[in-house]
Amino acid sequence: MAKHGEEAHEPTASELEVGDGPKGWAAGIPGVTHSMGPALAQMGPARTAKTVMKLNQKDGFDCPSCAWPDPHHRKTFEFCENGAKAVTWEATPLVIDSAFWAEHSVTELRGRTEYWLGQQGRLTEPVYKPAGEDHYRPIPWSEAINVLATELNSLESPDEAVFYTSGRTSNEAAFAYQLFARGFGTNNLPDCSNMCHESSGWAMGESIGVGKATVAFEDFERADLIIIMGQNPGTNHPRMLTELENCKLNGGHIVAINPLPEAGLRRYKNPQKVRGIIGRGTDIADQFLQIRLSGDMALMQAVSKRVLDAEAANPRTVLDHDFLDHHCQGLDKLREHLSHLDEATVLEATGLESSEIDELANRYMAAERVIITWAMGITQQKKGVDTIKEIMNLLLLRGNIGKPGAGASPIRGHSNVQGDRTMGIWEQMPESFMDAVGREFSFDPPRHHGFDSVQTFEAMQQGKVKVFVALGGNLVSAVSDTGVAEAGMAGTDLTVQISTKLNRSHTVTGAAALILPTMGRTEIDIQESGEQFVSVEDTVCAVHPSWGNVEPVSHHLLSETAIVSRIAHAVLGEKIDADWIGFEKNYDLIREHIARVIPGCENYNQRIRREGGFILAHGPRDTRTFPTPTGKAMLTVNELEYLQRPAGTLILQTLRSHDQFNTTIYSNNDRYRGVHKGRQVVFVNAADLAQLGLKDGDYADVHGVHDDGVSRVMRRCRLIEYPTTPGCVAAYYPEANVLVPLSLVAEASNTPVSKAVLVRLEKVAAPAPANA
Ligand SMILES: Nc1nc2c(c(=O)[nH]1)N[C@H]1C(S)=C(S)[C@@H](COP(=O)(O)OP(=O)(O)OC[C@H]3O[C@@H](n4cnc5c(=O)[nH]c(N)nc54)[C@H](O)[C@@H]3O)O[C@H]1N2
Ligand SMILES: Nc1nc2c(c(=O)[nH]1)N[C@H]1C(S)=C(S)[C@@H](COP(=O)(O)OP(=O)(O)OC[C@H]3O[C@@H](n4cnc5c(=O)[nH]c(N)nc54)[C@H](O)[C@@H]3O)O[C@H]1N2
Ligand SMILES: [Mo]
Numbered sequence: 001m002a003k004h005g006e007e008a009h010e011p012t013a014s015e016l017e018v019g020d021g022p023k024g025w026a027a028g029i030p031g032v033t034h035s036m037g038p039a040l041a042q043m044g045p046a047r048t049a050k051t052v053m054k055l056n057q058k059d060g061f062d063c064p065s066c067a068w069p070d071p072h073h074r075k076t077f078e079f080c081e082n083g084a085k086a087v088t089w090e091a092t093p094l095v096i097d098s099a100f101w102a103e104h105s106v107t108e109l110r111g112r113t114e115y116w117l118g119q120q121g122r123l124t125e126p127v128y129k130p131a132g133e134d135h136y137r138p139i140p141w142s143e144a145i146n147v148l149a150t151e152l153n154s155l156e157s158p159d160e161a162v163f164y165t166s167g168r169t170s171n172e173a174a175f176a177y178q179l180f181a182r183g184f185g186t187n188n189l190p191d192c193s194n195m196c197h198e199s200s201g202w203a204m205g206e207s208i209g210v211g212k213a214t215v216a217f218e219d220f221e222r223a224d225l226i227i228i229m230g231q232n233p234g235t236n237h238p239r240m241l242t243e244l245e246n247c248k249l250n251g252g253h254i255v256a257i258n259p260l261p262e263a264g265l266r267r268y269k270n271p272q273k274v275r276g277i278i279g280r281g282t283d284i285a286d287q288f289l290q291i292r293l294s295g296d297m298a299l300m301q302a303v304s305k306r307v308l309d310a311e312a313a314n315p316r317t318v319l320d321h322d323f324l325d326h327h328c329q330g331l332d333k334l335r336e337h338l339s340h341l342d343e344a345t346v347l348e349a350t351g352l353e354s355s356e357i358d359e360l361a362n363r364y365m366a367a368e369r370v371i372i373t374w375a376m377g378i379t380q381q382k383k384g385v386d387t388i389k390e391i392m393n394l395l396l397l398r399g400n401i402g403k404p405g406a407g408a409s410p411i412r413g414h415s416n417v418q419g420d421r422t423m424g425i426w427e428q429m430p431e432s433f434m435d436a437v438g439r440e441f442s443f444d445p446p447r448h449h450g451f452d453s454v455q456t457f458e459a460m461q462q463g464k465v466k467v468f469v470a471l472g473g474n475l476v477s478a479v480s481d482t483g484v485a486e487a488g489m490a491g492t493d494l495t496v497q498i499s500t501k502l503n504r505s506h507t508v509t510g511a512a513a514l515i516l517p518t519m520g521r522t523e524i525d526i527q528e529s530g531e532q533f534v535s536v537e538d539t540v541c542a543v544h545p546s547w548g549n550v551e552p553v554s555h556h557l558l559s560e561t562a563i564v565s566r567i568a569h570a571v572l573g574e575k576i577d578a579d580w581i582g583f584e585k586n587y588d589l590i591r592e593h594i595a596r597v598i599p600g601c602e603n604y605n606q607r608i609r610r611e612g613g614f615i616l617a618h619g620p621r622d623t624r625t626f627p628t629p630t631g632k633a634m635l636t637v638n639e640l641e642y643l644q645r646p647a648g649t650l651i652l653q654t655l656r657s658h659d660q661f662n663t664t665i666y667s668n669n670d671r672y673r674g675v676h677k678g679r680q681v682v683f684v685n686a687a688d689l690a691q692l693g694l695k696d697g698d699y700a701d702v703h704g705v706h707d708d709g710v711s712r713v714m715r716r717c718r719l720i721e722y723p724t725t726p727g728c729v730a731a732y733y734p735e736a737n738v739l740v741p742l743s744l745v746a747e748a749s750n751t752p753v754s755k756a757v758l759v760r761l762e763k764v765a766a767p768a769p770a771n772a
Helices: 028-054 081-091 099-103 106-110 114-119 141-153 171-184 198-208 240-249 274-278 296-313 321-327 331-339 343-350 354-366 384-397 417-422 431-441 453-461 482-490 560-572 580-585 587-597 604-608 619-623 686-691 735-739
Strands: 025-027 127-129 161-165 225-229 253-257 267-269 287-289 370-374 407-410 467-471 494-499 512-517 525-527 530-532 534-537 542-546 650-655 681-684 699-704 713-721 728-732 757-764
Touching: 028 081, 127 141, 141 467, 141 494, 141 512, 141 560, 161 171, 161 453, 171 417, 171 431, 171 467, 171 534, 171 560, 171 587, 198 384, 198 407, 225 240, 225 354, 240 253, 253 354, 287 354, 296 331, 296 343, 296 354, 296 384, 321 384, 343 354, 370 384, 384 407, 417 534, 431 587, 453 482, 482 735, 494 560, 542 604, 560 580, 580 587, 587 604, 650 735, 681 686, 686 713, 699 735, 713 735, 713 757, 728 735
Parallel strands: 025 267, 161 467, 225 253, 225 370, 253 287, 370 407, 467 494, 494 512, 650 728, 681 713
Antiparallel strands: 127 512, 525 530, 534 542, 650 757, 681 728, 699 713, 699 757
């Protein structure tokens, strides 16, 4: 078995290379060859074939990358370049051996980049860093679990513990984990969704009563118009491009709304088709609106206003009156409110021309079936919730909810983030859920809400968190305000990370720290009752099984479900009526409880075994029934707001490169944006560079401009002239999290505002050449 890759090359700042700007096309054969190269090098052909051929197949495992759904008829290669990277990153036979921990102190590891940490290979044995020491050391599983149980059971209040979840966790592990936290006595169950699609859940809940997409997989190719807002599918949901192409081949149109001309929104070469391999590919976007950061709320209001004005000019020809009369409330108030919308304000907020908005409105009114999709460009905004409510208003006006080829489609990020929520991973689950869990397991779950991700760090600042447990993820790196986050984590007594691979959260620890290594989704999971599968839910509510199919990299590894069950058993004993030992032996036992507790999951064990799994019921999508307090879909009135830009400042968004999965950095390149061997960069419009007396290739410190007396700086970034909207700049996440204040959050959803942060640039000297 291979040893850890000590020599992962880390480029120095002076090695950074920049090509000629954004790529016009995405995927195609370069995508597939790029994805296979590293796999073949590390895994060898047999393990590569085993993993990649089973990716997203009905008898295989669910791709651990994004939450894009699977078609009914699967292709032999039902994966994309970035899915293949995610799989090979996990299934690599490279492992961290016992000697590693003596060789590297925690302090030293803290000085390493995420890229280097991820390159060291898979974690294979539990390790413990006692308080006062600077090294982890291997310990047996029983001892590790004992350390955690002792600490938890000595807390003054269960609310001094926080149980975080990242979105790769299976439904079975998630259900057991939330049950454990609630059995222990707390709702402190923050998750990555707090930083991701929380705004979608809030807004859609208010508008239509359900916080999940109202579309099915087949709807994409049936749509007349798909509007893609604040999303970069070419990198983050590449298999979506195939459906966009199908939509176009069926005569549909596509509009992209984005400050950046992202690869894939422009042209797409489908690697599954001959045309894509040799041809120029399909032009994806028929219209591209290069919006100003945070301008989408104004844009949606302006389009709705045009729709209402057109109806006023030609009564009963534009709105879907039948739908509005039977299913909606609030039309008059919305019409009244939008009648005061000021076009000059809209143009300032959006940075667009009136004619561009007219064209979008005309496209919208000409289409019978419209889907609007969105992701982080919309949710991670101060007005993210209200912006999504405006998206819903626009869709409702023409009955684009609950009919084929139409709907609202937040495209979820992590592959099972939606399923984890369905299973009860949320700090504020409703009373009906608490009642059902309490009944099923004969206990009284805590009713007061717990901390979300941002509140966790606010509580840490006040010394209220003593134990932090993470089921996956890399919260210290993923959350905003890196300085505050790290200080908070360091102030706890014990941090515990259940992980597949090393990341920064293992190096910024409480006084004591544990790492519990776990099996990934690619690996065969054998328990006492035989081989196990887990289940997941994708972004269109399709629930299906996932079977691992390669040998685990080490036989010391436990599955997530086993780890959670053992912890729960050690901490709770017989406190609640749950057969923790049985859960580990046979995941069917967990699924029996899921069937009784989670609405829509009745007969879970039977239905999950049907070919392809099953689709969760969804009132608005299936029958146009809306579980809001009024029983109607709500057209809502929202006060327009957008981020103003004081002189000398720029608006920064933080985003993903083509070679990363959230905080996991696969390489230091971003092929689609022409950047190689470096990530400390800022993309700036030519006009802004000129106005600031700067040029491409200069270096600058990026300073946060936030009125709280705290200095936030990202040092020595290479400036790249790039066709982003004037006044708007971009830098990579997670590095740029140092610039996002913890208090800068979306209204209602409390999601960090990672896409609209005021900054200023201060020129500094270029780095010295590497060999100087
Ligand atoms: N390969 C890969 N796949 C992934 C991930 C990954 O890191 N790598 N992450 C997964 C996760 S957890 C998630 S949540 C998704 C994220 O998927 P995305 O949301 O596509 O991810 P980001 O890189 O944050 O891109 C945000 C996009 O919104 C645009 N944008 C920013 N601000 C605005 C705005 O104000 N208005 C508009 N209209 N657009 C704006 C940006 O230019 C960019 O194109 O992807 C998932 N899939
Ligand atoms: N500035 C800024 N910040 C952001 C964002 C942004 O756009 N800008 N995006 C936000 C979003 S959308 C999200 S979703 C969050 C992501 O936040 P997280 O979900 O916390 O972060 P990830 O980077 O996805 O977590 C990666 C780690 O998970 C572990 N892991 C991987 N697979 C498994 C597994 O199968 N089981 C277990 N137990 N562990 C596993 C590995 O150790 C890996 O290092 O970040 C948010 N933060
Ligand atoms: Mo996400």
